Amino acid sequence: MVAIKTVNLTKKYKDTVAVDKLNLQIEQGTLFALLGVNGAGKTTTVKMLSCLTKPTSGDAFVDTYSIKDRAADVKQIIGVLPQETAVAPKLSVKENLEFMCGIYGFSKDYRKAKTIELAEQFGLQNILNKKAGKLSGGMQRRLSIAMALISEPSILFLDEPTLGLDVIARSELWDTIRALKGKVTIILTTHYMKEAETLSDSVGIMRDGKLLITGTVQEIIKKTNANSFEDAFIAVVKEGEK
């Protein structure tokens, strides 16, 4: 079943085409990694799919809801982890989780249960009363993902989730993302080839707003006759230059 489908999705900013007639299909329960160099259009694509910005033309369907006409419905079923950590710094870990529950209109009892469940899932039980602003970068990112999952979204957008994290924190976050696979459709943007290789079911490579190729990591390596995924990525991007 298709979780996300884009139809000639385009975003223009004055004379710049940030995303150019993107046609993409992502299967439910899979992890799709969107790759590309800086300015390729990855974040703009995520912003359009999560209803943060409106497309200039074309449309996208998130679980059959059009991002243009049914933004409110789309917002009910998605979770977003922005590029930087998105937590309320002066609120405790518990208050941050309860805050997100409140925004989705959960009852008091459900809010409590959900907070405990996510705190356990993300290893936050011992720091529930600590202010989010005082946590390490890795823990803040963990809390940030927990907040994105609180509404039990069927589709989760992770925009460069491990950016700026140390090796250990990155590895822990990969474990967390792996655990979500199959239950949630995940769209991940990243600059790390290893991350895409390790986590994704399929990959899309963008350049200058255009989607150059989609497929599994192995398919892309095979198509480009490369020795590694990084070489394959470079070959695809350089080919796109021509």
Add this chain to the structure above:
Amino acid sequence: MKTLTFSGRCAKEIIREPLNLFFGLGFPVVLLLLLSAIQSNVPVNLFRIERLAPGITVFGLSFMTLFSATLIAKDRESSLMQRLYTTPLKATDFILGYMLPIIPIATAQSVVCYTVSVFLGLPVTVNIIKSVLLLIPVSVLYISLGLLFGSILNSKQAGGICGALLTNLSAWLSGIWFDIELAGETFKKIADLLPFVHAVELQRAVINGTFGKSTTHLYYVVGYTIVITLLAVLMFLRQMKKQ
């Protein structure tokens, strides 16, 4: 429900900032004590507690602009706002969520100012309660100014403009510290065109029991509150669309 959740978060963010507590509650009280001490040694009509208390109470509200402007500007710069824009929160939830929690903070500040003033000799009358109630539109005016500046400025600019410029302007042009007539005709004309002096005079009239003769001041305050609030809402919606 969603509005209350968001406003609860905003209230916590404001209250948990120690500098906010100092400026919001401590600073006006320090001014009241200091100026009352000067008044007891060198009696000046302007610093009589009946005139000083309403002035300082209104001046204290100028910090509400600083609180709301910096909170909104900081939120706009953070990824949290981006996340919240992808949730079912609507524009009205954001606007009310930012404005509502500051009203009780402003009211608490006014109550503290008048309570301290009572200890400094302000007669205890029902006028104090009327005065606190009539401070609500003044509070909304200052909070809306915060919403307006927070929507168009970054957090550094909002801190500078609201923390230094606006607090000083609203103090000089309100007749709290000196009689504005002494500063010349042009200065008085400018002050009369702005809402600050009217807010102070309205409060003084209520405390002195002459509110009936001061409806012009009320019209100025309410008029400015409506215009600034509408402008602030428009600017907030504009930045929301831009994000």
